[in-house]
Amino acid sequence: MIFGTYAQDEEYLWKKFRAPQFDPCTGIDQDTAAKEIMRFAELDAPAPIVKARAFEFLAENLQIEVDPHDFFPAFACWKRRPCPMSPLLAELRKRIPLQQGELWGLLNQSGASNIWIDFDHSVPEWDEVFRLGFPGLLRNAMEWREKHRAAGTLDVAKEAYFEGIRITYGAMLRMLKRFIERAQGHDNARCHFVAASLQRLHDGPPQNFFDALQAIYLYFMFSEHIDHLQVRSLGNLDWLLTPFYDRDLKDDTFTDAQMREMFDHFFMQWGSIDNYWGQPVYLGGTRADGSTQVNHLTHFILEEAAKLHLPTPKIQIKIAANTPDEFIDKVTALIRDQNQSIVLVGEEGIRHIMTSHGYTEEDARTCLIRGCYEFGSRGRVHANTTGVGHLNMLKPFELIFNNGIDKQTRKPVGVPVPPLNALNSFDEFYRLYIQELDWIIEANIKVVNDFEAHLASINPANVFSPTIPNSLRTGRDAFDDGCDYNNSSLLTTGFGSAIDALSVIEELVYKKGEISLEKMAAALNANWEGYEELHRKILTFRKRYGNGIPEVDRFAQMLSRTLGNRINGRPNSRGGVWESSVHCAKQFIHQGAKTGATPDGRFAGEEMSKNASPAMGADVNGVTALLRSALAIDAASFPGDFPLDVMMHPSSVKGADGLAAWRQLLRVYFAGNGVAIHFNIFDAAKLKEAQKNPEKYSGLQIRVCGWNVRFTEMAKSEQDMYIRRAESIIE
Structure with a gap:
């Protein structure tokens, strides 16, 4: 049977990227492959060609499978990281003559920032992938090679760039032939069905709904699992798939039920991969005529996601004034009732930010959403932004109160x-x-500008680059000034905690004179031990960010403008500019662990606030006051992204009236240029029960930052912080 077997297939799908089994006669396993490709480190050739030859070896020699329980082929490089390419890229990186290694080490070890080389936020031009297909992308790249040759612009670097693409895409097509032959070798109708789709994709662009899903999956695997370059969005999925769905339904190619089953298998690929950060897709948007882009495929995808109830893929949904009320209610009901992995992003806020930084309104309308909730232009002009550095907003307090000495490194x-x-x-x-x-900002920029000048040699983007028209026009790697915008983002950790610390210092030290700076220093360096009365006073201090208090929120305005003015628009080393972001990923925990006690009442090592949100438990005046604080900030200060985390008690969004009130809250927030917002709907009692009896709550999801995780799989210290937050919210 081709269809109607999802229940029987599910066991295989869960194991596919966790404990797969391959026939050894199909090739070598990923650990052997990782050792074998180290031979290519000895090639006397430019980096794009070295990496392409390694890619070619993997495509031709890795174990493969096309299983009757799946619609999508299996690659032996099933582990995301390390993948077989990892050791070779580590060797290539060692050859780069970096000048700021010592400063880089100091920033990371101290926790003043946390910097790594970022190939984790690229998104292909999916329209190009669908328009040309894999053979068309190769053919188009070779045509551009000849245009450069004819124009006399094909220098040694461009020749290596195009040759790397030729080798890589040729290897991809040969790997498709391997999958086809393997599928045809099985006496199974579904395997033959898959083989036919793979043959169409070997020969050209996708022709139907299933081909489109297959093309997305294959591109993802070629890029992320073989080429070591993350694919941080599967695209505007409802809009991409609608033409295929409508045509297939009209032509009786597939039924709605069949396409739902194929889609469930498609989503389960990432459910099985279970990337901690989640695999993004985005839905919705606005058409050129100003009407909503929400359609029947948007509902289709949400319905299947609700049925599967997976932490990943994570879904980003564009919300605008034109978004129907009933659709918003459907989305928020999924968040309330299932804690679904959904973030809402406001198109008005994105337009405000992008047009404040030189983009057009059309760029904003058609922008992509990637990663956790970052946005960027796509289509006519493509933006590729790296996230390189996490500014620790609390580290300056530690330095001030410790005579400029970092406690981690001394x-x-x-x-x-x-x-x-x-x-x-x-x-x-x-x-x-x-x-x-x-x-810290200057040191971070100095370190990153040093290594980002070499990205095309550290990890050539041979799969990604030919999907970017400007990369082909210029003959430059998509990470080396090959995109239309090649920006670097400095992220921010502890924004809300820093505001609270400043508020405490201003009020208790300078306005009321209740404590001296010297006594504060002694208390902080003792981690509050022996200063319990002072600590209690500070913990009960109510002038904190997130409560709609103008006197406090002015610090949010001051800091956001300062960060924007110091960072935004500065040249980076890959043809773009720097931009500030108030997103922090998981650094609110990691950098918190490297930061001493701070004047807001934190203990040493404790987590700090995340994103544009208050510290855990600091906002006690309700969600409306929280939104007032967030909207006091001009989001244009943070063109990288501007996310807000909100926890609400289930009673506040109960029933249809609760959803209506929630919708109005969202309308107000987005009309005020709020950008990204996501919710946890919990009461403390349920979280405590889940902590006590995890076996009863294995499916309970919680929103961490820009992704969902299962609550029972979190560290107890993280669980405790969410319980603490839930205890402080107003019913």
Whole structure:
């Protein structure tokens, strides 16, 4: 049978990327492959060709399977990281002459920032993939090679760039032939059905709904699991698939039920991969005529996601004034009732940010959503942004109160710190705080500009580049000034916690004189031990970010403008500019672990606030007050992204009236240029019960930052923080 077997297939699908089995006669396993390709490190050739030859070896020699229980072929490189290409790329990286390695080490070890080379946020031009298919992308690249040759612009670097693409895409097509032969060798109707689709994709672009799903999956595997370049969105999935769905339904190629079954298998690929960060797709948008892009395929995808109830793929949904009320209610009901992995992104806020930084309204309308909730132009102009550095907003406090010495490394970090008794006013304290922040920003940019000048040699984007028209026009790698916009984003950790710390210092030290800076330093360096009364006073301090208090929210405005002015628009080393982001990924935990006690009442090592959100438990005046605080910030200060995390009690969104109130809240937030917002709907009692009896709550999902995880799989310390947050929310 080709269809009607999902229940029987599910066991295989769960194991596919966790404990797969391959026939050894089909090739070598991924561990052997990782060792074998190290021979290519000895090739006397430019990096794009070295990597392409390694890709070719993997495509021709890795074990493969086309299983009767699946619609999508299996690659032996099933582990995401490390993948077989990892050791070779590590060797190539060692050859890059970096100048700022010592400074890089100091920033990462101290936790002042956390920097890594980022190939984790690229998105192909899916329209090009669908328009040309794999053979068409290769043919188009070779035509551009000849155009450069004819124009006299085909220098040695461009020749290597195009040759890397030729070898890579030729290998992809030969791997498709291997899959076809393997599928045809099985006496099974579904395997033959898959073989026919693979043959069409070997010969040209996708022809039907199933081919389209197969093309997305194959591109993902070729790029992420073989070429070591993440695919941070499967695209505007409802809009991409609608023409295929409608035509297949009209022509009786497939029924709706058959396409749903194929789609369930498709989504389960990423359910099985179970990438901790989640695999993004985005839905919705606005048409050129101003009407909503939400359609029957949008509902189709949400319905199948609800049925599968997976933490990943994670779904990003564009919301605009034209988005139907009933659709918003459907989405929020899924979040409320299933804790679905959904983030809502506001088109008005995206337009405000992008047009504030030189993009057109059309760029904003058609923008892609990638990663957790980052956005960027696509189509006529393509933006490729790296996330390189996480600015620790609390580290300056540690340095100020510890004479400029970082507690992790015991080394000086930042600017010289004067005696605390010389800081006679809050203005002087704040000025020193900003100087310390500036030092970290400058150091971060110096480190990143050093290595980003070499991205095309560190990890040539041989699969990704030919999907980007400007990359082919210029003959440059898509990570080396090959996209229309090649930006670098500096992310921010502890934004809300820093606001609280400044508020405490201003009020208790300088306005009321209830504590001296010297006593604060002693308490912080003792991690509050022996200063419990002071600690209790600070923990009950209510002038905190997230409560709609203008006196406090002015710090949010000051800091966001400062970050934007210091970072946005500065040249990077790959033909683009720097941009500021208030997103922090999981660094609110990792950098918190490297940061001492801080004036907001944190203990040393404790997590800090994340994204544009308050510290856990700091917002006690309700969600409306929280939104007032967030909207006090001009989101244009953060062109990288501007996400807000909200937890609400189930009683506040109960029934149809609760959904209507929630919808109105969203309308207000997005009309005020809010950008990304996601929700946890919990009460503390349920989380405590899940912590106590995890076997009863194995499916319980919780929103961490830009992704969902199963609550029972979190560390107890993380669970405790969510319980603490839930205990503070207003019913």
